[in-house]
Amino acid sequence: MTTTAPGTAAGRLPDFPWDSLEAARARAAQHPGGLVDLSIGTPVDETPEVLRTALAAAGDSPGYPTALGTRELRAAAAGWLRRRLGVTVADPFGADPSVIPTVGSKELVALLPTLLGLHEGTVLIPEVAYPTYEVGAVLSGLAVRRTDTPPDDPAGVVLVWLNSPGNPHGRVLSDDELRTWVAWGRAHGVPVVADECYATLGWDVQPRSLLHPAVAGEDHTGLLAVHSLSKQSTAAGYRAGLLSGDPALVRQVWEVRRHLGLLVPGPVQAAMAAALADDAHVDAQRERYGARRERLAAAVRATGARIDHSEAGLYLWVTRDEDCWATVDWLAGLGIVPAPGSFYGPAGARHVRMALTATDERIDAAVQRLTAGDRGRH
Template sequence: MPSVSDRLPTFPWDRLEPYKTTAARHPDGIVDLSVGTPVDPVPPLIRQALTEAADTPGYPTVWGTRELRDALTGWCERRLGARGMTERNVLPVVGSKELVAWLPTQLGLGPGDRVAFPRLAYPTYEVGARLARAEYVAYDDPLELDPAGLKLLWLNSPSNPTGQVLPAEKLRAVVAWARERGVLVLSDECYLELGWEADPVSVLHPDVCGGSHEGIVAVHSLSKRSNLAGYRAAFIAGDAAVLGELLQIRKHGGMMTPAPVQAATVVALGDDTHVAAQRDRYRARRAALRGALEAAGFRIEHSEASLYLWATRDESCWKTVGGLADQGILVAPGDFYGPAGESHVRVALTATDERVNAAVSRLKG
């Protein structure tokens, strides 16, 4: 049988293992600022909802309970400013990474079709194209893309890894450009609630989409805002025709969000208090790390939102990774996100206050 994995690049995080070993040798232990996995507790009200829904022996549905669909549409209208949302405009998914990786395949893309994504980007956009045997292209400006064969255009604002936020006028121009050419826009907005020096806007906002969901789908996750990475709680929202097709495919594939996770998601989306508290934690860690990095000679670029600082000392990213590993600090090399990141590193804010303070102390020497 042919090996599907042969279509894929080397899993990037495997290349970081030797540096992780070096950082772990530090007398005071490693400070891991690489992957960006949440470390703070799941809010009690969400854990309670999960526990209370634990006795659910039957199969869940792919499109979710009525309560979940209402929670998703309500949150999109309240938080994103979306209008005219119905249950046909939302669909729960089993974590956003699964959706990103398999979306081109589920939409029927293949050889001759093209998928576009930012030049500095989450690697799974490319993986999704490769799994579908589609072609892929990285862009600096989506408005300068050749539309020939282009079927799927990824936006990512706030960006992973750079934290850059696209203004509403840029998003509006891209959506209009794509609609004129029959290109589906997928907007990865998983960090939208973590704006620091900018206020991120969704493609579902009327100022961007003109009140129509045609040709646009937004991707959202509860991993960062609610510390639910372990729950695999995410959803997509937008064009009802696209979501309806995905629903049929995912029903056949059994891609069901577990019933207890659906119940927990309802509660998580209905509560803003825990989100504000988590934002405050990240804001304090961001300020401490940014100051320490700048004092150590780093320049921070973009980073106006998301859970990362995009930092450079104008040297090879791997030289930076090695130097920080010697101090017991592990960060992600920028070239994980494309060759354009070869002189940057991504520094995650997802470490406990104690570990962040340890990193700050080491950086300041």
């Protein structure tokens, strides 16, 4: 079903969802042990030294950075895609570049329809989805349709967003599902874009990139992938992302970004190049998140709640088979704040999302409250 109709962006943008959690946060903050905020997936661990050293070394940066990205960054990005995801992009130094840096991934998600010149038609997004896919469509005056399968009728569809591993639910699309979308998009001339910001955080399964040859075939025609250093490199404050795939589409995005001044700062580009060439810090951070996930998941299940999907990514998709706001209220009584599933679409209305991005001390506090059976109201 269409959830958003075309219209003036200023008049159709939704309220910022997390503002509606103020009452839950206030209630949770009254808990004697303090608030455990698991509602927003913002990293809390130290940014690794490899990034900080490279950032500082490039601090003398008087000139404008390039929207295309330095040669060092593009080489490091291509190497990372090949080494970590099994993806070989076309020549990153070609006239039509196959990979460019972005100011984090959220701005790219929000602006991609505009950068591609899409101003009429419908954007397909997952049934349960990161809100910014819809925001980006609204900003371009496009309609939105939620679906997890390609529609029989492609009329009016101008862009497809996939998200695997998914935010909020951690669901990973199978190779067959990805190939089905690739074939559908190519058959109808519709770009298919995969948000793969959690690609290095597979737990029960190993996520596959849309650009992998087992999915995309011999080239990346009609396909794009979005990646981010925010979680894997604990660098959300750096605003460091990547766009890669079909060189014709990447070039179109790059050309518009040059006009708009969407430039990743030079020192950040240096830090990105260093980070993308180093696997050790990524693996170390993955171990931290994995340990937190194991402890928190066990405590959630001990309450009788169920965890759906969550086979990858940074969240637990939790349900007590009740309205999500009832679950928010229950957890707030324990001093814990999750994100209600309704933030992510009607299909999420009976789940909450619990982030793993809290300190070990705060995760342990949540575990203690959940396992102690503390149902009291504070």
